[in-house]
Amino acid sequence: MQATMVNLYGPVAEDMILVEDLLESAKQVEIPPLKRMLDHALEGRGKRLRPALVLLAGSFGDYNLNRLVPLGTAIELLHTASLVHDDVVDGATSRRGRPTANAVWDNALTVLLGDYMFANAAEMVTRTGSIEVTRLFALTLMKMTSGELDQDAAAFDVGKDIQNYLWRIGGKTAALFANATEGGALLAGCDPASVDALRSYGYSVGMAFQIVDDILDYSGDEELLGKPVGSDLREGTITLPGLLLLERYPRDNPIKKFFTARRGREERLQEAIAMVRETDVLQTSMEMARQYVGRACEAIEILPDTEARRCLHGLGEYVLERQS
């Protein structure tokens, strides 16, 4: 176990091994090509932030790992499956310095790999024994794909506003964070007010997480991110910093020029990236992320002051400070 995980996940850090074990078991299939693809997709070990949120939320009630671990694992599988499909959708060839599944195999097999993982996630969540949590999980995937689809359908369109952006990231990212904390609380039998507080925490932290992601796409270190700066804009996706730039400089805006340019597009793109980095839109974006974390921490004020609650506070800070 990494030292950072112990610091980040405190009281549940040791139990995270059970999530790893269940993820490992999901790779054990008898179809060789599928096994190779699953090994690849689940190899790049992330921080498992979402499963940790399930366990932390569950600690505010009946901390039953037989129910919480399958939900945490299902959520991580769902998250990974959605990344697998996103990489097909975006035509991405690398993620965090590793080749994507669609780069190693092809789009056709990778679509099926993602489908299999979605199905496996759905099967995993039924192991919680809760039809309510299983239903929540399916609704979350509907929100995730709606948000993603809306974003992709609006590529290279400067007509969308910040409200639309917030709705979109609410679906594609925050919904799964909210599902993690709400689901954990429901499985632990928390009272409705605590369930609501934890759902609200998850949602707000998820919003902050995505905003920071979108900031890092402009300000981050290409080495750490494993992708070039400005990748979103290159694909036609305008995130919060770009939307703020359009709002402040509606005329003669380099994003508009990039989207409409017939030639010299790379130059236009670089101009847009430079302008985002030089103006204050990244600070303003970070301020919004900080507000979301503030709301998240406020929401859980009603919960008892446990080590888990302090952990959730710490995770809010971590989300703001992360560099990749």
Add this chain to the structure above:
Amino acid sequence: MQATMVNLYGPVAEDMILVEDLLESAKQVEIPPLKRMLDHALEGRGKRLRPALVLLAGSFGDYNLNRLVPLGTAIELLHTASLVHDDVVDGATSRRGRPTANAVWDNALTVLLGDYMFANAAEMVTRTGSIEVTRLFALTLMKMTSGELDQDAAAFDVGKDIQNYLWRIGGKTAALFANATEGGALLAGCDPASVDALRSYGYSVGMAFQIVDDILDYSGDEELLGKPVGSDLREGTITLPGLLLLERYPRDNPIKKFFTARRGREERLQEAIAMVRETDVLQTSMEMARQYVGRACEAIEILPDTEARRCLHGLGEYVLERQS
């Protein structure tokens, strides 16, 4: 309601409108691009064979439409979602004479459309209130994608045998038929022997259905099918007729030549199609399909002799006789 449906689905034909209504409600989303895509994907009204099987199976117990209709709808959504992704995977531009979603939009949006529909199907099945049936549903999708993935990973490979073919179509097609009848029986609270009989019926009819599909790909009317004869082989998929041809004529086989040819591939393909059509492999394949239908009808001998059972017998015949 079409006259054929009344004949085919007998006692449950009228209730099928409830499945249509629920499918219709699934199209009502507030995201315009998603709405357009759902309208397109769910427009081509098929025969709704799988939902009918759910209702027919459910008629052998407590025929509760509040539980059976959501399962039937979920299964039709899952079936349609898998066709949407299959068309992306195969690069198909038309299906039954209509352009595919990936032909109208693009692969990226179509992958997300399919994901949304899978999620909606998963949500729909939770409305049955049964965690057992929800779990069965997720396991079915795992089998379906495993079968499809195995098939695609083995494209242009002559090393697979009939046993592998049967396993593969068991996953990609028969599993969903079996889910329809088993799920319907479980929701209706049938006794274990009846559940087993109905599951077995669904599985065998599904096997026959796919074998006939694979026969029609060689023998069918291109107009009725809405695709050229020999489409599977062109994509590198060897189905039962081709496998029988390879078994009988291991040397100098035109399929092998087609797969390895560097030039004159179209000519080789046409030779292979002609040889399949001229030898007895299509009759032998049909004989196997007939055996599966025989097994299906045998399995339900233990059930009471109701109109629904006679319908299931009739559906077995229909599966063998269909021309498209």
